[in-house]
Amino acid sequence: MFKDVREPAVAGQFYPDDPKLLGNTIEEYLNKVDKKIEAPILGIIVPHAGYPFSGQTAAYAFKQLKDKTYTTVILIGPTHHYSLEHASVAPFDAYRTPLGTIGVDVEVRDELLKSPYIDTIRDAHLPEHCLEVELPFLQKVLEGEFKIVPMLTGSPTWDNCEHLAKAIVGVIDKFEDRQFLLVASSDFYHGYDYEECKRTTSKAAEYIANFDPSGFYHYYVDNLRHDIHIACGAAPITTVLLVAQRMGADKVELLHITNSGDVTGRKEGYVVGYASFAILKGKHGLSLDEKRHLMKIAKTAIERAVKGEPIPKFDAGGFERLARKQGAFVTINKHGTLRGCIGFIRPIYPLYEAVKEAAIAAALHDPRFPPVTPDELKDLEVEISVLSPMVEVKDINEIKVGRDGLYIVYGGFSGLLLPQVATEYGWDRTTFLEHTCVKAGLPRDCWKEPGVRIFRFTAEVFSEEEIE
DSSP, X not given: OOXXXXXXXXXXXXXXXXXXXXXXXXXXXXXXXXXXXXXXXXXXXXXXXOIIIIIHHHHHHHGGGTTXXXXXXXXXXEXXXXXXXXXXXXXXSEEEETTEEEEBOHHHHHHHTTSTTEEOOHHHHSSOOTTGGGHHHHHHHOOSOOEEEEEEEOSXXXXXXXXXXXXXXXXXXXXXXXXXXXXXXXXXXXXXXXXXXXXXXXXXXXXXXXXXXXXXXXXXXXXXXXXXXXXXXXXXXXXXXXXXXXXXXXXXEEEEEEEHHHHHSOOSXXXXXXXXXXXXXXXXXXXXXXXXXXXXHHHHHHHHHHHTOOOOXXXXXXXXXXXXXXXXXXXXXXXXXXXXXEEESSOOSBHHHHHHHHHHHHHHOOTTSOOOOGGGGGGEEEEEEEEOOOEEOSSGGXXXXXXXXXXXXXXXXXXXXXXXXXXXXXXXXXXXXXXXXHHXXXXXXXXXXXXXXXXXXXXXXXXXXXXX
């Protein structure tokens, strides 16, 4: 059936080569995972060490795919044996594992090869383990027949990640009949310091869970300058996060994190970090109780700050989601008219703290208005906007009025307008861009200039009245 089959390179080394033992091993890992996400999953990030080391961590992500259906799985991993300038897509017709043979989606592969940043170098794929070890898991969890597109990344530069992400998004858009899954294969810290492994893997996981590909990538580069290797698959992770953002994913969930020292009990010597994540597509909003907790923080902070009283020490109220770093704005209206609006574009603070700081700033430090006075407190309406990660706009047709907010940066100028602003005023896309330029102190048509950077984001917006 298949003329050119890539045979297993590491069966019997990284994972069992006996089909029955391999199947039972994977089932044991999967059965230990009690967490199951029901939301649509666009991608996963999984480790690729030998199963005794990272198999259980990988199972946390693969378990989320159980009984789901995908027609094409794009797997992206780093090359460990071959130096690549650009990415390489596998030239084979199929991959074989002890559990059977999986066909390659040749049509998708050939379309990807039209990109000048993607090659097909056979020798890079023949000995490589990072994608092979993921295949038996996929064979055990996915429903129905699926095909794969195995890819290895080249030099881990930001430009290479951007080019590869753009090519993948273009192909996914073209093949609308496919149901795609993205898989980024990566271990984390590699080195001889157990505590450093825990610290850097945890920090890298934080950037990923905050859906911040730029933050993650630059954390990788900054550590590399000090010869600290935080992720062998930095390029696959960055690329998959960029693709996922452009395909409408809105959340990354950390599923499991550990390291070889914890798995084996040997914390001296060489240690490797492992983590797995699910990339979710769809709306994953705050619960009513979470919204009420944030609103209580905002209202209390405003009242205490305006009266000159000490600000209480707030916390996340037991809500895990509110302890995660996320951008947020607090808008204050008085009799339906804007009275102050300040916020944080990037995920600098835990969400509950971002709301507190934004509320105080909106009441006292918005340069467009005098500080709110105690007499006004009874007339104020508070609105909170919780921001998604920023996605850089490559084509203005990506912008959807009513869904997206805009952030424009040019030179030393920047300006942001929340999604609800365009809706309230009935603007079209061009008018929205023009007003965002004006907000930045730039000419209305500045968005057309080559050096301008445009970002889009979504926001979950709620008022006190809506959550009572």
